[in-house]
Amino acid sequence: MTEMLELTFMRQALVAALLAGVAAPLVGTFLVQRRMSLIGDGMGHVALAGVAVGILTGQAPVLTALVAAVFAGVAIELIRASGRTSGDVALAVMFYGGIALGVVLIARSTASSPANLTAYLFGAILTTNAGDLVVLAALTVVVLAVTLLLRPRFFAVANDEEYARAAGMPVMAYNLVLAVLTAVTVVVSMRVVGLLLISALMIIPNATAQVLARSFGSSVRWAVLLGVLSSVGGVLVSYWAETPSGGTIVLMAIALFLAVTGLAGLAARARRAAHRRAERHDHEHGPRCGHEAVEHDDHVDYLHDGHRHAAHEGHYDEHGRHEEVVQR
Amino acid sequence: MPLSAAPSLIDLRSASFGYGDRSVVSGVDLTIRPGEVVALLGPNGSGKSTLVKGLLGLTEHQGGQVLLLGTPREHFREHTRIGYVPQRHSLSTSVRATVTEIVAVGRLPHRPWWRPASREDREIVAASIRAVGLADRAGEEVASLSGGQQRRVLIARALAGQPELLVMDEPTAGVDRASQVALAETLRGLAARGTSMLVVTHELAALRDVVTRIVCMDSGHVDFDGPTAAYAAHVAAHAPGSTYDHTDRPRPPAPVGGPFDRPEARS
Structure with missing residues (x-):
């Protein structure tokens, strides 16, 4: 080195x-x-x-x-x-x-x-x-x-x-x-x-960042981090392997993309298995909805027929029967 | 007629709008005053969207007078005073963006390009998200929300600009039941706070108790303008079987008889 x-x-x-x-x-x-x-x-x-x-x-x-x-x-x-x-x-x-x-x-x-x-x-x-x-x-x-x-x-x-x-x-x-x-x-x-x-260095780190990030701000930060990893890493590899730097950098960026996409797929499957969706829900909870709101760790659950419902993406998650959660 | 104390928000005198050399809307007279909630109804292609886009400077102003908050459209620069909720089936984003990030866009016209968001900006963004009932989902990615929730994100974005008039293009179209209710609730809350609104829609049912006045368009012209109650009478008068109703004499089919027509087809 x-x-x-x-x-x-x-x-x-x-x-x-x-x-x-x-x-x-x-x-x-x-x-x-x-x-x-x-x-x-x-x-x-x-x-x-x-x-x-x-x-x-x-x-x-x-x-x-x-x-x-x-x-x-x-x-x-x-x-x-x-x-x-x-x-x-x-x-x-x-x-x-x-x-x-x-x-x-x-x-x-x-x-x-x-x-x-x-x-x-x-x-x-x-x-x-x-x-x-x-x-x-x-x-x-x-x-x-x-x-x-x-x-x-x-x-x-x-x-x-x-x-x-x-x-x-x-x-x-x-x-x-x-x-x-x-x-x-x-x-x-x-x-x-x-x-x-x-174009590859402009786009591929962003494609990878889309998999990792949950907001625009964080996707920009991820993209820059991944871009630097690919370009600096690519130059290092090209020195040792005596390969052209451009191609090496792009292959590096693609390898990162494939690895992240693969891992994210597994993680998403695990998350889906771990989270329960509330039954079909024709109602939106809110301050005036009439359902009692209770604090639950970092968020608010709404008590709906004895069940705790928490907002997640476009739906509500089932966070269990109220009495059982309270006893725990 | 006595001059009303408050200046009108929108004042159109025989205004026409269109695209290029094609005029879609013509001869429209329309005045909207503070506190009014106007529903703009009409069948598809009647020029509702062209009219509201014309107000916002998105379609060409081809004739007549257009006053926005008392200023001719050509000289109107205080764009933030009119909040626009465009018609979108979904907020399809090619990149990730959270509800807060989208709503924060509504604050941008309020500050020069070099100034970052202030604490007040962030508070107004949070309040706008609360006003549409999405506080629980402020950090969620917009693409994961339902169509109706996304529509409310767009309303919040317009609210963040603190406009005097909200112009909405089809906010309830193609929205699931829970969101229809939540949307109507949102609009009711805004109306109660005195927000003036111009809502393009063809589903009056969801908004009936919010709307104070109805303007109905047909093929580029306004054909009804009045209170909600009078609209019911207008619709009843134009219903089948009424005196307005008539059947056009059926046109005889076009004569056939070209060189390639079979002779038996001529009757």
């Missing part, structure tokens, strides 16, 4: 992985909520054209990729908002145009090799340099700050756009900000995960 940390490129790769692991799932939450899970993939395609322009012109590829991805993000949002049926086709033209242009331009440049292209598409721990790292860290801080500040608004707009509009919220502005944040995240994650695999 210490031997690995003595290598400058490994230290840089681990920091880059940490940044990507935080930013990608954070922004991805809102993409999942808006059912736009694959949009990051499209932005990654367009970002490749930006990378190629950077390599050809001798600019830093991170910056040219950022310009291309932000352009794609804003275009996607405007096309989506126009609501035209041809929008879907326009997106396809833009995404594949981007990746095709990227491949052609990189092949034309004398400064790069096919290995270089693979590194951008699938991620490689060796590609991050110190200068890049500063830019990536600054971008991650921007993503974090804006997302945390606007989280309630992003949630509101993604949850019910019509209501947000009726409540006078600037829906389009929030959607555009989210699109730009997604573009920035694509660029932040580009070096470690690769442009073709970025």
